[in-house]
Amino acid sequence: MSQTSFPGYVSPGRIEVITGPMFSGKSEELIRRLKRAEIAKRKVMCFKPDLDARYHRTAIASHSAQTLNAHTVANVGELRAVLFPLLDTFEVIGVDEAQFFDPSLVALSLELMHLGKRVILAGLDTTFAGEPFPPVPELMAVADEVVKLSAVCMQCGAPAVHTQRLGASQALVVVGAAGLYEARCRACFKPYLDEHASEQLEMQGLVIGR
Ligand code: ADP
Ligand code: MG
Ligand code: ZN
DSSP states (O other): OOOOSOOOOOOOOEEEEESTTTSHHHHHHHHHHHHHHTTTTOOEEEOOOOOOOSSOOEEEEETTOOEEEEEEESSSHHHHHGGGTTTTOSSSSEEEEGGGSSHHHHHHHHHHTTTTTTEEEEEESSSSSSSBTTTTTHHHHHSSSEOOOOOEETTTOHHHHHHESSSSOSSOOOOTTTTSSSOOOOTTEEESHHHHHHHHHHHTTTTOOO
């Protein structure tokens, strides 16, 4: 880490936020950046919330099956408890599915940045209702760099900025239910529920517990 001539000065790190709807390539981009950091011989540590057990408990994964080792943690407190004893060792900290962490992730990211770390966070910017998904908007506001990716609309092929929930559940967090979400453009997005697609899912036996 570079030092200036001022005693006690630590050059700040960086906060990078990768955001967009589901299937927009956020995890892919996070993995790409972290792998490049490793190629540059930086020590990388990556975290994800244990809500997201879709693919692996010990790695982050993209829908295109790329993976990178990660620690699964229950919350920001546990992330802190795992990271801080090893903080001197690691220069780059990755976080996937940032929207599933509580708002103290923002303060933690700023703290790590002030300690000279490069913090790269990936997460959904909006909920299935199309509303800002805390704490990602707050992270975007304090970031050095924000990358907003789009997916491909599964109805018409246009660039998609929304995550459409196809099932009947209105709970904020329904994780990893394959086939229950798809990317939609603004024109095809129907907030709250797409009844037609939901019926199709039911016919395929994918919706349970209604
Ligand atoms: P995210 O983390 O944003 O949900 P991922 O990085 O896990 O996205 O997955 C991105 C990959 O998902 C794409 O490279 C592509 O292979 C695949 N994919 C599946 N459905 C779509 C879609 N509707 N739009 C774009 N990519 C899609
Ligand atoms: Mg992802
Ligand atoms: Zn569309």
